[in-house]
Amino acid sequence: xxxxxxxxxxxxxxxxxxxxxxxxxxxxxxxxxxxxxxxxxxxxxxxxxxxxxxxxxxxxxxxxxxxxxxxxxxxxxxxxxxxxxxxxxxxxxxxxxxxxxxxxxxxxxxxxxxxxxxxxxxxxxxx
Numbered sequence: 533x534x535x536x537x538x539x540x541x542x543x544x545x546x547x548x549x550x551x552x553x554x555x556x557x558x559x560x561x562x563x564x565x566x567x568x569x570x571x572x573x574x575x576x577x578x579x580x581x582x583x584x585x586x587x588x589x590x591x592x593x594x595x596x597x598x599x600x601x602x603x604x605x606x607x608x609x610x611x612x613x614x615x616x617x618x619x620x621x622x623x624x625x626x627x628x629x630x631x632x633x634x635x636x637x638x639x640x641x642x643x644x645x646x647x648x649x650x651x652x653x654x655x656x657x658x659x
Contacts, residue, residue: 533558534556534557534558534559534564534630534647534648535556535557535558535648536554536555536556536628536629536630536648536649536650537554537555537557537650537651538552538553538554538626538627538628538650538651538652538653539552539553539555539653540552540553540653541626541653541654541655542654542655542656543656543657543658544618544655544656544657544658545657545658546618546619546620546657546658546659547617547618548618548657549614549615549616549617549618550615550618550655551612551613551614551615552568552612552613552615552626552628552653552655553610553611553612554566554568554610554611554612554613554628554650555609555610556609556610556611556630557609560606560609561604561606561609561610561611561630562585562606563585563632563633564585564630564631564632564633564647564648565582565583565584565585565630565631565634565638565639565640565646566582566583566602566604566611566628566629566630566631567579567580567581567582567583567602567628567629567630567631567639567640567641567646568580568581568582568602568611568613568626568627568628568629569626569627569629569643570622570624570625570626570627570655571624571625571627571652572621572623572624572625575624577627577643578593579593579641579642579643580592580593580596580600580613580626581593581596581600581601581602581613582602582639582640582641583602583603583604583611583639584635584636584637584638584639585634585635585636585637585638586636586637587603587604587606588636588637589637589638589639590602590639591639591640591641593641595621596615596622599615599616599617599618600613600614600615600616601613601614601616602614611628613626615655618655618657619657620657620658620659621657622655622657623655623656623657624654624655625652625653625654625655626652626653626654626655627649627650627651627652628649628650629643629646629648629649629650630646630647630648630649631645631646631647632647632648
């Protein structure tokens with residue numbers, strides 16, 4: 533059984549930074565496309581960023597491109613989301629997700645294709 537645990541959320545002022553970590557247990561993450569999604573109050577869950585199994589391909593939502601960076605450390609079985617220049621509209625619960633298999637360079641932003649999800653970590657950006 534694969535388990536994903538997010539950490540690193542918190543309260544930060546606009547313009548600040550946070551670093552989210554997703555720790556994966558149960559299987560090596562080299563088998564998985566990894567992604568971050570978020571859900572703000574009253575809104576649907578939305579795609580934030582994804583990274584391929586080999587780490588060579590990344591994809592970002594337009595709203596975060598240039599401010600957020602996704603990376604993976606396969607040796608540590610972790611995925612990182614570095615968030616800079618945070619805005620109040622980035623306030624949400626952030627979820628880590630894993631999608632098994634596929635080409636090593638493949639990424640997708642489609643949430644229903646992801647097999648495993650973490651419980652989420654709250655990010656709050658004050659103005």
